[in-house]
Amino acid sequence: MRPLVADIDLDALRHNYQLACRCAPQSRSVAVIKADGYGHGALACAQALEHLAPAFAVACIEEALTLRQGGITQPIILLEGIFSADELALVDTHGFWIAVHSQWQVDVLLAASPQAPIPVWLKVDSGMHRLGFAIDEAAAIWRQLDAAPSVASLHLMSHFASADSRDNSYFNQQMTRLQGLASELEAPLCLANSPATLAWPVAHGDWNRPGVMLYGSDPLEVANEITRQLQPVMTLRSEIIALRELEEGEPVGYSGRWRAPRRSRIAVVACGYGDGYDRHARDGTPVLVNGQRCAIAGKVSMDMLTVDVTDVPDAAIGSDVVLWGRASNGEVLSVDEVARYCDTISYTLLTGVLPRAPRRYHGRSA
Numbered sequence: 001m002r003p004l005v006a007d008i009d010l011d012a013l014r015h016n017y018q019l020a021c022r023c024a025p026q027s028r029s030v031a032v033i034k035a036d037g038y039g040h041g042a043l044a045c046a047q048a049l050e051h052l053a054p055a056f057a058v059a060c061i062e063e064a065l066t067l068r069q070g071g072i073t074q075p076i077i078l079l080e081g082i083f084s085a086d087e088l089a090l091v092d093t094h095g096f097w098i099a100v101h102s103q104w105q106v107d108v109l110l111a112a113s114p115q116a117p118i119p120v121w122l123k124v125d126s127g128m129h130r131l132g133f134a135i136d137e138a139a140a141i142w143r144q145l146d147a148a149p150s151v152a153s154l155h156l157m158s159h160f161a162s163a164d165s166r167d168n169s170y171f172n173q174q175m176t177r178l179q180g181l182a183s184e185l186e187a188p189l190c191l192a193n194s195p196a197t198l199a200w201p202v203a204h205g206d207w208n209r210p211g212v213m214l215y216g217s218d219p220l221e222v223a224n225e226i227t228r229q230l231q232p233v234m235t236l237r238s239e240i241i242a243l244r245e246l247e248e249g250e251p252v253g254y255s256g257r258w259r260a261p262r263r264s265r266i267a268v269v270a271c272g273y274g275d276g277y278d279r280h281a282r283d284g285t286p287v288l289v290n291g292q293r294c295a296i297a298g299k300v301s302m303d304m305l306t307v308d309v310t311d312v313p314d315a316a317i318g319s320d321v322v323l324w325g326r327a328s329n330g331e332v333l334s335v336d337e338v339a340r341y342c343d344t345i346s347y348t349l350l351t352g353v354l355p356r357a358p359r360r361y362h363g364r365s366a
C-alpha cells in the first residue's frame with residue numbers, strides 16, 4: 001500500500017480548542033469546521049469537540065447537513081447563510097442558524113413562517129468589503145429583523161481583514177465602526193476569527209469564531225506565548241521509496257531545477273501535487289526524515305518529491321518522512337513554515353490535501 005497518510009490528532013484539536021476558550025473566557029467559541037474541517041474531516045472534528053464546543057460553523061447547508069446526518073446535535077451556523085430561498089425549509093427542519101448578509105436573504109426570512117423562529121447573525125461589512133451590509137444601513141435591517149416573528153435571536157457579525165497583522169491600524173478602524181453600531185443597537189457580537197481571538201481581546205464578543213488555530217496553525221504575523229502552545233493536528237506523513245547517489249553538478253527532477261552542490265544522496269518520497277502537496281515548494285522547503293530536518297531538492301512531481309538526505313546517514317527505504325506535523329521523535333515541522341516556502345498560507349495546504357492521502361484518526365474519540 002502507498003505509504004502516504006494524513007494522521008489527525010484529535011487530542012491536539014481539543015487542546016487547541018481549549019486554548020481558544022482560555023484566550024477569551026468571557027466568550028463562547030463556535031468551532032469553525034468549514035471546508036471539511038480545514039481538510040481534517042469535519043464530522044470527525046465535530047465528534048471530537050462535541051462535549052466542548054457549544055456550536056459549529058460551516059460555509060453552506062451541504063456542509064451542515066453532513067454534520068447533522070452524522071449525528072451532530074449542536075447548533076450549526078451557516079456563515080454565508082442560504083444560497084437560495086428553498087434552503088430556508090432545510091434550515092428550519094434541521095434547526096440551523098444562519099448569517100444574513102444580503103437584502104434578498106432578509107426578504108426570504110421576513111416572508112417565511114418557520115416551525116420555530118431561526119437564530120440569525122446579521123453580517124455587517126466593517127471594512128473587509130466581501131459580504132455584509134454597509135455599517136450605515138445595518139441598523140435599519142437589524143430593527144426589521146428584530147421585530148420579525150421568523151427570527152429567534154439576533155447577533156451582529158463581522159469579519160476582520162487584517163487581525164493577523166502586527167500593524168493594528170486597519171483592525172482598529174473596523175473595531176471603531178463596529179463599536180459605534182453595537183452600542184446603538186445594544187447588539188451581542190460575533191467578530192473574532194483566530195487571530196483576533198489570539199491577539200485582540202477588544203474584539204472578543206458574545207461568540208468568537210476561531211478556525212485555523214484549532215488545527216494548530218499560528219495565524220499571527222508574529223508568534224507569541226499563546227500561539228507557541230498550539231499543537232499540530234494534521235501530520236502529513238509518507239516514506240522514502242527509493243534512494244540514489246548523485247555526483248556534484250547532476251540535476252534532479254523536471255527541468256533539473258536543483259543541481260547537486262556536492263556528492264549527494266537523494267531520497268524519493270511518495271507524496272506529490274496529485275496528493276495536494278504544493279507544487280510551488282521551493283528547493284530548501286523543509287521535511288523531516290526520521291525526525292531530522294532535510295530540504296526538498298528539485299520540483300515536486302505528481303506522485304513524488306525528492307529530498308536531499310546527504311546528512312542523514314540512517315535514511316533508508318521505508319524511513320519515515322513528515323511533510324508537516326509531528327515526527328515520532330517529537331520533532332515538529334509547522335505547516336506555517338512549509339507554507340512560507342510555498343508562498344502560500346497554511347489554510348491552502350491543509351484544505352488542499354486530497355482524499356488520495358487517507359485520514360487516519362488518533363486520540364481519545366478516534
Ligand SMILES: Cc1ncc(COP(=O)(O)O)c(C=O)c1O
Pocket residue numbers: 032079159192193194195209210211212213219
Ligand atoms: C466568516 C468567517 N469567520 C471565521 C473564520 C475563521 O477564520 P480563521 O480560520 O482565520 O480563524 C472564517 C474563515 O475564513 C470566516 O470566513
